[in-house]
Amino acid sequence: MGAESVPRREVVTGREETVTGRPPRPFGGTTAARPEPSSHPRPDPRLRRLMRRQLRAALIATALLALPLGLLPVLLRTLPLAGAAPRVPPAVWLLLGVAPYPALLAIGAWYVRRAERNETDTAAGAPAERP
Amino acid sequence: MTVLGTAALALAGLALFVLGVALGHGAARRQREHAADSDGARALAQALHTAALAAAPLRAGLTPDTARKAARRLRPQLGTPALALTDDTAVLAWDGAADHHRAQLAQRLAQPPRTRAFPLSCDDAGCPVRWGVLVPLAADGDAPGALAVFAAAESGTLLRATEEAARRLSLELELAGLDRARASAHEAEVRALRAQISPHFVYNSLASIASFVRTDPERARELLQEFADFTRYSFRRDGDFTTLAEELRSIEQYLELARARFGRRLKVTLRIAPEVLPVTLPFLCLQPLVENALKHGLEETVERSNVTITAEDEGTEARVVIEDDGVGMEPERLRAILRGTAGPATGIGLSNVDRRLRQVYGDDHGLVIETGVGAGTKITLRVPKFRPGVQAPPP
């Protein structure tokens, strides 16, 4: 088969007569695609409760993260063992170089379990009430 | 100044430049136009512009919020101490002084809607309004509300100005009604496409399932299950949008049924970048394209057919390509189909998908089809990863 027997394709679009200079329509140009204003402007109490519980979990985890790590620089400064230079005690290296990582992972894992449980509880309370 | 300083300045300068280009572009254009025009034209343009600006909020319908915005913009133009917008029973917004006449105005709404001028009285000696005019707003041959303007003394000019303003507001309300009508027409169109699994497909599927019932009951059972799943997805009622993953899953079921009929003649290749699977897109907008590819690939020829479905990541967009090596289409006929002038019953699926994509994402996101007689067909669509309001319902 020769190359000339391969039929050629042509590009077809729906609206070639569209003026090319016109910029594309801005996002969400249609009324249909806009989110409808909430039919019930008062927030759902169940959502409120879920948000509060999730926020509480997040804040507890933040406290677990921030209290030890946040105080550590001050402690290291004030405690005599960290008179720093020239030889930093191995304990400080372990405290800063190793210990935080398992702790971060543990806090994260705890939070994920807690958050998913909160969501499951809410979903079990009343199914399929998503807008 | 050090090298560092120069570099940082250059960086900051470039950032400013980019911002400037974006913001200054429009301003520069306006200024150019401004310089070229005569004073009279400029004054007219200014007057038309402010009038349009005042009426614009009502494009979203007549609500307390839009009425408040329109009243606030309209009052300085009419130069009156007080101005109010009402619906057919209550005062929605009162802008300016002398709020205590609100109840008096509300009483007048009970009367049949037509233009009325009326005197006002109250105990407040310093009250700036003594006279008012109430002009009904008209839309769709109905009077959904009224514009009320108040002044210290009777004035024919103000009466005429109020009537003009009311006419402008009515126009916006009329447009708002058209918007609503268009939105519901669009919704009806989506519904119409949705229900449209082709009857041929149902018949052919059931026929090929029937052929397996005796020879391979297990296969028949599986196919029936696929058929049930496919129809369940197609008849789904909630939401206009779905995810690419869901849409591909339904195509999988569709192809499984098609394969039962065409067997080895059909070869389908999928090339999917997994990061675009969560992309949201209009419900059932790929299935008609695949159906089209199958139709041109198999139903009109006897040979084997290859169909390739590709989904790729392109930054802020996903690109989906459906290509077949079938008989192709005549470009002119395809153009007519997409324009909707090809007559009924031909390629409704294609033009409908095209129209829905344009409606949701804008004109530059319609289908791009490369085809020729005997050259196969390649259909490309580009779906933005995010568009406000475009969100898939829960699966």
Place this chain on the structure above:
Amino acid sequence: MNQTYGIVGVTAVILATVLVGALGLRVSRTTSDFYVASRTVAPHLNAFAVSGEYLSAASFLGVAGLVLAQGADMLWLPIGYTAGFLVLLLFVAAPLRRSGAYTLPDFAEARLESRAVRRVAGVLVVGIGWLYLLPQLRGAGLTLRLLTGAPGWLGGLVVAAVVTVAVAAGGMRSVTFVQAFQYWLKLTALLVPVVFLLLAWRADHAPAPAWDDRPVFHRATEVRVDRPLTLTVREPVRVTVSGTVDGRPAHGTSLRLGEGRHRIGADTTVRFPAGAHVPLPDRAPDRTAPSSWAEPLSPDRERHSLYATYGRILATFLGTMGLPHVVVRFYTNPDGRAARRTTVSVLGLLGAFYLLVPLYGVLGRLYAPDLLLTGDTDAAVLVLPQRLIGGVAGDLLGALVAGGACAAFLSTACGLTMSVAGVLGQDVLPGLGIRHFRLATLAAIAVPAAAAAVVGDLPVADAVGLAFAVSASSFCPLLVLGIWWRGLTPPGATAGLLLGGGSALTAVTATIAGGARSGRLHTLLAWPAVWSVPVGFAAMVLISLATRDRVPPGTATTMARLHLPEPTPTPRPGPATT
């Protein structure tokens, strides 16, 4: 260092990246694997990709360099880089995914229903992206200079070109697989050499390093000086020199460097004996001498380092959630729960990586203190295998490390360029249209490449810290308040972004430009997060309260979407259910 091995290592990484990128699409030809092809990315795979994209030149090279120069204080950086993901997990991950947003401007528009806020967010994303790209290209320049001897700016340009081609030509079609591959490459490139390095260190009787002002050459060391340099020698030392010292040429002769300052000419090799103190480069006020970036801190280090530490902690803890290339990866998750699981896996993956990095810094202090002299402390990771092991084994390990470093700046630079180009094309220069993504790609990388070529000595990890600070003071308030507070209004968000992000950006620009070199002002400007994060939050809250009537009408609906879980799909309903 043997150049051939290094070049082979880097080339192999580039080729592998392009190959995985081009072939990484999921291909299926039979219906049985159709299901696999249409399955969304699993959390662990996505976690590899997130980590791969996140671990940049700053993590791979910069942290070890800073530890080498400044010691344990610098361990706060990797802690912050990791903890940032924990904060992201706690407050942002699942709701961000549920918002459906792909980029940060998308989120701003989805939540606040305002195009103006979207545009401001877009400009900030571009700014942060450029600030973050700058050190990646610098790291690239450094690596290529060490490998090939090419000038630093050339390396940055080469990488910029590779990234442009890879991104614009569509070579990154399947980013997830590329980035996941890069994570394992980087981890391997650190893990394998460190085992050998530690064995060599033990064989050397496990000496302990010290962080006083005057590090010591643990072994006899030959130092190659590329650029002219002035040193201060405090104790007389006998060295072997080839090149020029104090204007006099020397050819392998033994010289006694007396107490005081000495000028070493370009292309000079100086061999110091074991036990000698490392002479430190002069702190020339005009910065003509390449300086260690330990320096800006040194004069008043004691006084301000506590403030600096907190500045670093705040910036990295809160800044991660606003990094453009991190956020776009969350879109790949199918739902909010997957987003959370991805993030928690990332915590583990990053932890594993950052356990290794400080070891390089410590070993570098022992075996490569001359880097303090030349100012190339960022090169610690790269030179250690050669120094400690040597021979073919050292060359091979060196090539592996160089490949890892290459992966580090390639993956981050590609991810950043893609997200910056997307925002540039969509929000900042919308007139260009979507089709000009390639042009946007060019703009996205050309600006930082030009800046990287001009900016002389910008410490890799510090510049990254500046990007974190800007992100923490602008996008952290936007995301946290946007997700958890119904009262946020578009004017409030705009004010917060502009005041918080703007003030941090100004401080950062002043720091890079060298506006204030020392003292209280410098410290305030160099670590702006301590004050600019509260500024951002306060501006957003106060202005929102003042414009209470502008709360977006769809807020209740949006909040429900952000927080309510997606119902788990029911696989196949029985015939009885409807």
